Structures are given as C-alpha cells and as structure tokens.
Amino acid sequence: MRIAVMGTGGIGGYFGGRLAAAGHDVAFVARGRQLEALRVNGLRVQSELGDLHLPAVEVTDDPSELAPADVVLFGVKLWDTEESAALIKPLLGEQTAVISFQNGVQKDEVLRRILGPEHVVGGVAYIAATIAEPGVIKHTGTLQRLAFGEYDGSASDRVEAFRAACAEAGIDVAVSNEIERTIWEKFVFLVGLSGMTTSTRTPIGAIRSNPRSRAFLRDVMEEVVQVARAHGVPIAADFVDDRLAFVDQAPAEMTSSMHHDLNRGNRLEVQWLSGDVVDRGRAHGVPTPCNRAITDLLAVHADGH
Ligand SMILES: NC(=O)C1=CN([C@@H]2O[C@H](COP(=O)(O)OP(=O)(O)OC[C@H]3O[C@@H](n4cnc5c(N)ncnc54)[C@H](OP(=O)(O)O)[C@@H]3O)[C@@H](O)[C@H]2O)C=CC1
Numbered sequence: 060m061r062i063a064v065m066g067t068g069g070i071g072g073y074f075g076g077r078l079a080a081a082g083h084d085v086a087f088v089a090r091g092r093q094l095e096a097l098r099v100n101g102l103r104v105q106s107e108l109g110d111l112h113l114p115a116v117e118v119t120d121d122p123s124e125l126a127p128a129d130v131v132l133f134g135v136k137l138w139d140t141e142e143s144a145a146l147i148k149p150l151l152g153e154q155t156a157v158i159s160f161q162n163g164v165q166k167d168e169v170l171r172r173i174l175g176p177e178h179v180v181g182g183v184a185y186i187a188a189t190i191a192e193p194g195v196i197k198h199t200g201t202l203q204r205l206a207f208g209e210y211d212g213s214a215s216d217r218v219e220a221f222r223a224a225c226a227e228a229g230i231d232v233a234v235s236n237e238i239e240r241t242i243w244e245k246f247v248f249l250v251g252l253s254g255m256t257t258s259t260r261t262p263i264g265a266i267r268s269n270p271r272s273r274a275f276l277r278d279v280m281e282e283v284v285q286v287a288r289a290h291g292v293p294i295a296a297d298f299v300d301d302r303l304a305f306v307d308q309a310p311a312e313m314t315s316s317m318h319h320d321l322n323r324g325n326r327l328e329v330q331w332l333s334g335d336v337v338d339r340g341r342a343h344g345v346p347t348p349c350n351r352a353i354t355d356l357l358a359v360h361a362d363g364h
C-alpha cells in the first residue's frame with residue numbers, strides 16, 4: 060500500500076514509521092530541521108513497544124514530487140490544516156483516502172472544502188508522541204490506537220485495506236461505522252483534559268482529586284456533550300460519567316499535548332478545542348461558560364512565545 064504522511068511529527072512520524080517498518084511504501088512530508096534530519100539520518104522511533112530506525116526514508120517538503128497515494132495520513136497541527144491540505148492535492152488519485160488524525164471536529168470540514176468530500180475519511184488517534192529531537196519521535200506509554208471510517212458508515216475497500224496495513228504494523232486499530240460520533244467522543248474527553256491540564260498547568264491526578272476542579276472538568280465535558288447534541292451527534296447520556304471513570308483509572312501524571320505545548324512555549328490548539336466549543340455553542344444557543352473561561356484565559360499563551 061502506498062501511504063503519504065503529511066506532517067512528520069508525533070502522529071505522522073510514529074504511525075508512518077510503524078507502517079514503513081512493516082514493509083509498506085511510505086513517503087514523508089516534512090520541513091525545516093525535521094526534513095534535514097530525516098534526509099541525513101532517517102527516522103527513529105523510541106517506544107516501550109520497540110524502538111525502530113529506518114535509515115533511509117523517502118522524504119520531501121514538496122508533495123508534488125511524490126507519486127499519488129492510496130492513503131494520506133494527515134498529521135499537522137490544526138493551524139497548518141488549510142495550507143497543508145492545498146499542498147497534498149497532487150497526491151490524490153480517484154480513490155485516495157485522506158485520513159486526518161488531528162484533534163478537534165473542524166479538521167474534516169476544512170479538508171472536505173479543499174479536497175472534496177469523496178477523499179475524506181474520518182479518523183482519531185489515541186497516543187502520546189512527540190518530536191524529541193529532529194528525526195526522532197518519542198512515544199510515551201503503550202497506547203497507540205487509531206480508529207477511522209467512512210462518514211456514511213459504509214465498509215469500503217480502502218478503509219479495510221488501511222485497517223489491515225495498520226494491524227500488520229502492530230498498531231491497535233479499529234474501524235468505526237459511526238466515525239462522526241467517534242470523533243466527537245474523543246473531542247469531549249480531549250477538551251476536558253487539554254483545557255483543565257493546560258489552564259491549571261497540572262496533570263490530571265491533582266485535578267480529579269480536588270472536588271472543585273473535578274466539578275469544573277465535568278462541566279467542561281458536559282458543555283461539549285450539549286454542543287454535540289445540538290449538532291445532531293448522539294452522545295450517550297452517561298458519557299461524561301464514563302469519561303470521569305476513565306480519568307479515575309488513568310495514571311496521575313497523565314496530561315495533554317496542549318499542556319506540553321504550553322510548557323515548551325509553543326502555539327496552542329485551544330482555538331480549535333475549547334474555542335471551537337464556544338463558537339459552536341454560540342451558533343446553537345448552547346451556553347459554554349467553562350470553555351469560554353479556558354479559551355479566554357489561555358488566549359495570553361495561544362500564540363506561544
Ligand atoms: N502528538 C500526539 O500524541 C497527538 C496529537 N494529536 C493531534 O495530531 C495533530 C498533530 O500533532 P503532532 O503530531 O503532535 O504535531 P507535531 O508538531 O509533532 O507534528 C506536525 C509536523 O508537521 C509539520 N508540518 C506542518 N506543516 C507542514 C508543511 N506544510 N510541510 C511540511 N511539514 C509540515 C510540522 O513542522 P513545524 O514544526 O515546522 O511546524 C511538524 O513537524 C494535532 O492536531 C494534535 O492535536 C492527536 C492525538 C495525539
């Protein structure tokens with residue numbers, strides 16, 4: 060299977076690396092120091108599940124140099140979505156699936172507008188992976204799960220082929236026949252986790268055990284559920300309780316990629332997470348005071364420094 064990775068960072072480098080190591084034909088798109096390191100030293104992944112080193116990888120900053128792909132694994136930060144979507148047009152054949160594993164619920168709206176709905180397959184990733192240094196991806200813990208599926212719920216050949224490729228590569232993979240709900244379910248949890256850990260600069264353990272911050276976390280997630288329902292996405296009535304139970308069994312030091320970004324002085328995705336909840340809530344007449352507080356307080360850090 061021919062796979063192109065748009066954005067070779069935590070997500071693209073980890074999953075693209077695993078797929079390449081399993082023998083798939085993977086081309087990487089990167090830029091800056093990451094591009095140079097990949098050209099000179101190849102791609103390294105450090106992981107409790109097994110390190111890997113691909114000494115020579117096909118890598119470019121110009122997707123038009125690459126042959127069309129069966130699947131484009133799309134993994135840039137949310138502020139780079141529009142520009143990167145335009146860049147990958149030369150990679151599209153008639154059946155090409157573009158699967159974004161970015162966070163949030165806005166990404167596929169943008170991809171559909173730029174690439175056409177027929178190319179967009181929904182996806183979510185559960186992993187903690189980051190660029191440790193140029194050319195090196197560090198995976199923390201053992202979670203490395205992908206879920207994806209056609210938006211109309213159909214069982215397509217392209218989705219089944221990519222599922223099989225991921226399974227062969229040792230990735231924990233599932234096909235969702237309700238991918239919009241799957242994406243929103245991750246959004247509920249992620250908006251809670253990212254908003255609380257980043258605005259308090261504290262991992263989840265202290266947040267869940269303090270009654271006031273625990274109640275705030277619940278309210279943040281409940282607001283996302285109400286916005287999802289207003290959108291017509293049927294999130295279960297007990298979903299927030301389910302996520303709180305998940306939080307209770309997670310390691311106390313668990314945190315979000317946005318909290319890491321704050322610590323590193325990077326830009327934050329808050330505008331596409333809590334900020335998007337506020338915008339969508341306003342459009343639907345759903346109050347979102349907790350997400351507004353998070354968005355407005357983090358505004359001072361949102362552009363990084
Ligand atoms: N990391 C994780 O564990 C998880 C991340 N996610 C989500 O996945 C998305 C990606 O996150 P993550 O992998 O951490 O991001 P990273 O910043 O690690 O990786 C993105 C990479 O794409 C590169 N890039 C962006 N635009 C271009 C371009 N036009 N040409 C070439 N390269 C480009 C970036 O380069 P540069 O640095 O120069 O900008 C960067 O190297 C986010 O939405 C995130 O929320 C979801 C689940 C888990």
Ligand SMILES: CC(C)(CO)C(=O)C(=O)O
Nearest residue numbers: 184185186187315316317
């Ligand atoms: C919650 C987590 C770690 C799961 O993948 C994530 O997506 C993030 O922090 O961005």
